[in-house]
C-alpha cells in the first residue's frame with residue numbers, strides 16, 4: 625500500500641469555496657508553482673482529513689479555459705473525504721494532490737460529435753469537457769443530457785445558461801429533472817433517439833451511478849453507436865461483492881496483514897478492503913473502483929478472486945499484488961503492504 629505523500633506529491637492552496645446546491649460545493653485551488661497538467665474530465669487523488677486518507681475527485685475546472693483548478697464535491701453523509709472538504713476546509717488551507725489521472729476525456733475518446741450523459745454529480749467531468757470542446761473544437765456539436773432529482777440539485781445552473789446563450793448552435797442541453805415527471809426523464813431508447821436523432825454518429829460518454837452508465841451504454845449500443853465510441857466513468861467498485869452481501873452462513877476466513885500481524889475476518893466472498901477497514905486498519909483507498917492503484921497489497925498466501933486489475937502492471941500481477949478494493953476473499957489470506 626502506498627502512503628499519502630507518495631500518492632499525492634503536489635500541493636494546492638484553497639482560493640475560494642462556493643456552494644453550488646444544497647449538498648454540493650466547489651473548491652477553487654491555486655496549484656503550487658502556478659501550474660498543473662491535466663486533461664478535461666480527469667480526476668485527482670486528494671489527501672483528506674489532515675492527510676490521513678486519500679479520495680478521488682473529478683477536476684471540474686477546464687485546462688486553459690478556467691483559472692487554476694477546481695474540485696466539485698457532493699457532501700455524503702458520513703463520507704470522510706466529502707465532509708472534510710465541504711465542512712472543515714477553509715480558504716487559505718493547503719491540500720495535497722496527485723497528478724491528474726483517468727482516461728475519461730475527449731483526448732482518449734475522439735469524435736466528430738458528442739453526446740455527454742450525466743446523472744447527479746456525474747455532471748462535473750461533463751462540464752469540464754463541455755467547456756473544453758466549446759473552446760477548442762468550435763465545429764463539433766455537443767449535446768448534454770443532465771439527469772437531476774430536483775431543480776435545486778442542478779449543478780452549475782447559471783453557467784449552463786450562459787454557455788447555451790454563448791454557443792446556441794454548438795451546444796444543446798437537455799435538463800431531465802425527475803421532479804418534473806419520471807416518464808419524461810427516464811433513460812430509454814425512445815428518449816435518446818428522440819432527443820439525439822444522430823446518436824449513431826456520436827461519441828457517447830456517460831458519468832454517474834453504475835446502473836445509469838450501464839443503461840446509457842446499452843442504449844447507445846442498441847441505437848447503433850460502435851463500441852469504440854462508448855465511454856463511461858465511475859469511482860464505484862466494479863465486480864466486487866461487498867462484505868455485507870456475503871451470505872450469513874458462508875464460511876468465514878481469517879486475514880493477516882503483514883508486517884504487523886493485524887488481523888481481520890470476513891465471510892467467503894467478502895471484499896478485502898472492507899474487511900480490513902472494518903477492523904480499523906488504516907488503508908489508503910482513493911477511487912475504490914480499481915482505477916488508481918492506491919490500495920494495492922501483496923498476497924503472500926491464500927485464495928482470492930480479483931475484479932478490476934487494470935491499475936496493476938503485468939509484473940505486479942505476476943508477483944501477487946492485488947487491488948484490495950476489487951478483491952474477494954475466498955480462503956484464509958496472508959497479505960502484505962509491501
Ligand code: FES
Nearest residue numbers: 910912914917949
Ligand atoms: S482504491 Fe483505487 S484501486 Fe483500489
